[in-house]
Amino acid sequence: MLDTVILIVFTMIGVSLLLNVWRLLIGPSLPDRILALDTMYINSIALIILYGMSMGTTLYFEAALLIAMLGFVSTVAVCKYLLRGDIIE
Amino acid sequence: MELLYASCVGLLVTCGVFLILRSRTFTVVLGLTMLSYAVNLFLFSSGRLSLNKAAVLGYSSEYADPLPQALVLTAIVIGFAMTAFVVILAIRGQTDLGSDHVDGHTPNKKSTQNKKVKV
Amino acid sequence: MRLETRFKWLPAPLLSLLLFIVWLLLNNSISVGHLVLATILATVIPLVTSPFRIKQPLVIKPGLAFRHLMLVLYDIVTANVQVAILILGPTKNLTPGFVKVPLDLKYSMPITILASTVSLTPGTVSAEVYPGSESFIEGDNSEQRFLLIHVLDLKDEQALINTIKQRYEAPLKEIFAC
Amino acid sequence: MIQNLTFLPILLPMLAGVFLLMPPFGTNKKSRRFASVLLSAVTFLASLALLLKVQADGIQVYAIGDWSAPFGIVLVADPLSTLLVCLTALLGFVCALYASAGDDEKGSFFYPLLHFLILGVNGAFLTGDAFNLFVFFEVLLIASYSLLMHGGDKRNTRAALHYVILNLVGSAVFLIALAILYGVLGTLNMADMAQKVALLQGDDIYLAKIGGLLLLVVFALKGALLPLHLWLPNTYATAMPVVAALFAIMTKVGVYSMMRVYTLIFGEEAGELTHMAQSWLWWLALATIAMGAVGVLASKDLRKLVANLVIVSVGTLVALVAVQTIEASSAAIYYLVHSTLVTAALFLLADLIGRQRGETSDRITAGPPVSQPRLLGVCFLIAGIAVIGMPPLSGFIGKVWLLKATLNLEYTMVFWPLYLLASLAILLGVSKAGSTVFWNHKTKVSETLEQKRVHPSQLVALIILISGAPLMAIFAGPLSEYAIGAATQLHDFNNIKVILSGGQ
């Protein structure tokens, strides 16, 4: 049963990733795209966690952890760019 | 899946080369980044593709080829250093040559940068 | 309220505690070795990073803090269910709005916590803190501060402001005694 | 220490680079200069010692981390590689000395970068591992990027931008080539590759061929072989001359790698792929020579002229590499040393002349006289004769040798006329340049100032390089023995077993 559930959730995540890309592509504004990308980062965490579960290994946990930390940083960097241009001032 | 993987690499190469052939430094940098993605995937694949066989002893019965992974890791680091350098060089070019054209001068002088003020 | 701890070597007890737990979590173990290591890290890292911390009021009432945390977690769950419904439902009868919440908090950390809580709970997202950082002085009483929030479906503005102030700001004022 | 001698030519420059970033050298100019010159001298001596050791006990194999080939990375010190290591170290020493006259202060980190460059070049010469070769290529490249911008102006930025981007693409190709070779042969050690290539069958052969040819692209780019030479003239002509002099060795890295790869891996024993790149190398080399000769005649300033001379020398070398005989390789080895020294010397000379001609700089037009005509004139005469290949200096031996080595080839009747015409072009170009610069004065008043006179350390550096020409002629006997010995080693397939068995 678990495998089927995992597969279902996989598809859910997949669909949401596609939705994110859709938003990323159509925009219209830059903040929209950034938001899409940020969401994408988070969803890919889900993807990796699920993958780890389906493979029964925790080896990929750190990847997820880093995405959680770093996705934030890059979002912040891009927004800072939009706000101030110079992100390290 | 091998076919899919190969075509992804191919696509990345295509996009990278196209961008590299553009005339503005930033685009070229993008192209180089894209190309290095492609190259890393290519180098990685030289150990063949394997699912759930991470080369960490005790986590699976058989292991993926660890050597290409190590090579790719080195390649990524070096690539990062090089990208950083070329990015800065592009900035330097912009200030020295007053244009972000790779040849330092725009064929037609009309492409004006947005208004500048000196710090 | 207090900005400084009694012990130089423990500038931020709560942070140290957090780090201690995080280390054990990371390693999934409570072996003696890791306990020792965790203690060391939990004391060293705050000391190393202390120059990068702007003095903030310390938690005076840990118990209350914990109870507030639980409350927020509960709200998160409920709020999300509401938001999910709002999202899935027809969007045309949603009435979004911007609301300015006057703040009594005077320090950036409590304000940040409040803003985060607001962002995670009822269909609200913190948008701005007025006035901006340029004219923001820690613990300065002279100027009234506001939190601008965007509400997904704004029914009664004043009610919302009151909830936020009583349900989330008040406890924080107590916890940090400011 | 003695058993680690093989490693010193890599260790010392790295140490030097690190030390020179540390106090007191990081801050104090005087001590930095002193330490840098000293350390480069030490590197040179160590390399020399290694050369003698190799002469005495034969090829040295140094297994890093005690992991023997093909699993670990091994350094292979044979007569050829050690000779080039010595050459590099010497060049490094000379340039350090020359720069200590003031060029080093025209930007930050000159000395550390210089030593890191030497590190990269020496590493590339010594390593026996294909991927490690890539790493050292990158080390020397990144160092060269920074050095290229040393004391740079606008022209320089543009040239650097081109140089960097081209080489980044080059590195990408390098990685792809390595990936292919690993993917087919399952190994990275060059000796092991050579062994495995011989056993290939079916379509794997063609994959390996692709890998080998892509490597050729990389080396051609590094070595400035037509049509990938276009970056060189501007890069070398705009770089600070002392840097350009140092770069004189870098094109040779490309050539050296060709020697290794196409005589060791795709050489005699490569089965289907024997000499697969030979005809490519040959014709490209000839085209390169022609191109360089045209460039020599076209050059408007001394540095451009020398840059084009570098191109000619590369073409000549690659042609010899393509011949794939011991005699040709030995001629190449002698010519390589000669051309490196003399082109480096010419870069420095161009600099000194330029400094003393004020606004006119090193442009080949009538201008103010140099303030030290006799000194510079004599130096230029010597270097000129050497580079033209006229007696009594090293150039003519190289010329005789390589013509001798290319006799009785399928295409001698193409190569000889081409090469001789190229020599004539060089003769004309250099003599015209010299007589114009030294004898054709527009303004009588020389605005050259006292401090524009050649600094002692510059002079010493220059003399060291220039004295190479007569010395290489006088001691041509022993040198030719050495070169032929080195070439024989290079072509000796049994060395593979020596390397794989860890030097025993």
Next chain:
Amino acid sequence: MTEWIISILLLIGGSFVLVGSIGLVKMPDFFMRLHGPTKATTLGMASLLTAAMVFFSTTQAGVSVKEILISLFLILTAPISGYIMIKSAIHHKLESIERTKGKDNIEGDF
């Protein structure tokens, strides 16, 4: 039993993530789009991670609780990234739909 718990948590998490992304696409203006990801996704992730926690604690030797860390990071960062994104949206003067109340509460760039 645990398999049930895991499955349910997984489904909840997945659907919340999905809802967040749907919101991202469906909502009419940027400010409304923001709500989905910042909230729904956070909760979705939290429950997914809890599922993973239970899963690994039961299937593998010893408890695995480090997934909490990810949730912790998300809960710390999600509001702030939302905040910074709205800031830039406001700075870019993005239009919010007409019926939005209290637009005048937005002070001009300060």
Next chain:
Amino acid sequence: MTLLWIPLLSLLGSLISSMTGKLTRNQSTGLTMLLPVTALLMTINLAPAVFSGDVIRETISWIPLLGIDIAFRLDGLALLFVFMILGIGILVIFYARYYLSSNDSMPKLYAYLLLFMTAMLGIVMSNNVIQLWFFWELTSISSFLLISYWWQKPEARKGAIMALTVTGGGGLALLAGLLLLGDIVGSYNLDIILASREIIQAHAWYEVTLILVLLGAFTKSAQFPFHFWLPHAMAAPTPVSAYLHSATMVKAGIFLLARFYPALAGTDMWFILVSLTGLTTLLFGAYVALFKHDLKGLLAYSTISHLGLITLLFGLDTKLAAVAAIFHIINHATFKASLFMATGIIDHETGTRDMRKLNGMWRFMPYTATLAMVAAAAMAGVPLLNGFLSKEMFFAETLHQQLLGSMSWLIPVFATIAGALAVAYSARFIHDVFFNGDPIGLPKQPSEPPRYMRVPIEILVALCLLVGIFPSFIIDDILTAASFAVLGGYVPEFEVALWHGFNLPLLMSAIAVGGGLLLYTQRRYLFQFQASLPSLSAKKGFDDSIYAMTKWCQRKINDIENGSLQRYLMLIFLVVLLFAGGPLFEMSQVGGQKQLTPIDVHNAMGAALLMVGAISTVIWYRKRVVSLLMISVVGLMVSVAFTRFSAPDLALTQLTVEVVTIVLLMLALFFLPQHTPRESSSMRVVRDVGISVTLGVVVASICYALITRPLESISDFFIANAKTGGGGTNVVNVILVDFRGFDTLGEICVLGIAALGIYKLLINLPLFIPAKDSEGRPWAKERYPILLASISQSLLPLALMVSFYIFLRGHNLPGGGFIAGLVTAIAFILQYIAHGSNWISERLTINYRKIIASGIAIALFTGVGSWFFGKTFMTTWYDYFDIPFIGEIELASALVFDLGVYITVVGATLMILASLGQLTTNASKKEVKN
């Protein structure tokens, strides 16, 4: 060792004389002459042996492996030339002492002269053809220096370069010829070559070899059409001309003909080439000489003509012709040298050489005039003078040949005409200068020169007379010996005598003299005719062709190296396409035998996302921010792919690098324009798309070909030894810090150097900061948003904790120094973003340069450490320790190495961003700590 000493002495002389700058002119001259005189005496001492027919040899080994030795050889021919070179050389030195004005540097001239003398001696005495070429080229160099002695004069510079180019070119041909010769014979030794005539002339390369050698000879001896450099070499001081164009430089070419006569002569090709060239040169030179107003010009062309004569003689297929040639070599040397010197005196005394000004010199310098006239008469071939004798022999030989078959009678006719012309220009030299009315506007009032200036001329003229009157008495021995050498051990019966009775040659001489005088008297018509011809100057032709060539080269270079990076890149990609694509077509099938893994849904999805990201990056590449967001999708998907295909370390690395790269690109974006203008034509876009797509397809197929084939690699070794040998279970990390730790060492060097270089690029770079963004909005006022600031400061400790965790586990589980370093760095970058670089530099007072250095140092010294255990560099060590309560812990040197990596990465990354951030921060030049 006597032979070796002869050239060596003159070389030493060159050095000595170059150092006589301080001495008086007489001392300098004396010292300079000393060594050549010694050499001459030594030669005289050797002469009898040579006359008696043996050949003296000496050899010193130099480059045995190339068959190049220092080998000297003295036979009759060499002896003759040595005598001429030294004898006339000494006279010239003596003469020059009076010729040079006080502001000309005497030591310089002497040094060059003796250097040249050395080269000449080397040529004639070489017993190794490569060595012969060595000295041959040396004459080119030293003559270049001599001709350009007065380098201030442009004609001197031009003349020198012209001579160098022509003779140098010839030299290259000669080298080729000699190498072929050596290859044919199997040795560069002259003895052997001269002895193997049959082999050479039977060989397939004979023609090529002959032509190449002759090219060398003809260019040097100014044969038509290579003659043009010689008149311009007259820009040299007259003593130099007297030396170069009588006895030495030009005679080197003739010497070459004589030297190789035994080996190469005797075939029709030789006769045709040599004789016709000679004949043409003879006539051409003689004709042009007539019209020269410059005395030296006249002598120059007469020299050309006489060289033609000698060449022609070598080209006539009779033995006696060769003898005559040698005889004329001597005669021409004597009278031509004296004539040049006389001209020098006239020039010296009157300040001009223009025969239109020079008239009636007889009255001012009767004595010199007499000498000059005698010499001129010898040149004309007047009886009782040496010139007459060789001319007689020449005429005689022209009658004994059948070169042109039925047309052979043409040669004596031409010879006579040439003789007449010679008489004519000689007559002009005499009459036009010494008589013919009064001088016209001389710069100086002429008078006899200093007494000793005439001595050399006296000696030479005396020789002309003596030889002319008592030929056999003076000349027989040397002539015989030389002929013996040239004819390869056989000397025909010959008798040089004044009177052979009435015969055809005598008649020809008579006709020549008569005709010549007639020509001279009627010269005005000839001059008018000449004036009516279009004047063509060889010099101008030469200069123009050089100029045209240079311009052509510059155009070509500008076309090819047009400084367009796109072209250079295009070339690379095309070459790659060619090299990678070619073999691909040779493959029987691209796919391999390995059975394929099926595509599952999330791979397909990941691939889709990746492709969308890549394509939209290209689509939106003009909107730079957007393309940046798109490319980060690609980056994310690549790292997801790495997790998918069992490479957790790579995934982590890719992720961390990704973020830093994004930040960097953001910074770049700020300083670069945010939009890319439309530039490339649609045509070009199509082309680029074409190339990139093809390249993509090729790479894809190679990749496919690879991953569908089975592979057995060395990797099993790593998996087997990771734990036992490297003490770690994360094989990738063990490879990075142990098996291939050397790569990692190089890699952190690259990173460190990059950081240094970036600092170097940015240090006090005057940047322009855009005030508005691309849409023209002014930037937001708030620099450091409050919430961001406070959250980032609480994230820092957590991040450090995580990075420490990742670092520590690296050896056994995914992670390691590099990733940990980047995580730390990113944590600090966040602080930079949230608080600005001033705020950081107040709190983080560390010197990144030192950090980087110490990072590399740690890694390096970990490696060196193993030396103290007698192991090679980077031999790792690890062990497990059981500590009470805490339990077993592992200590590994690899961990220290990894620490070095960690430190370097942190230092480098922060240095890069700090120096970038510093650029824009407060104008108060607070420099980032490098």
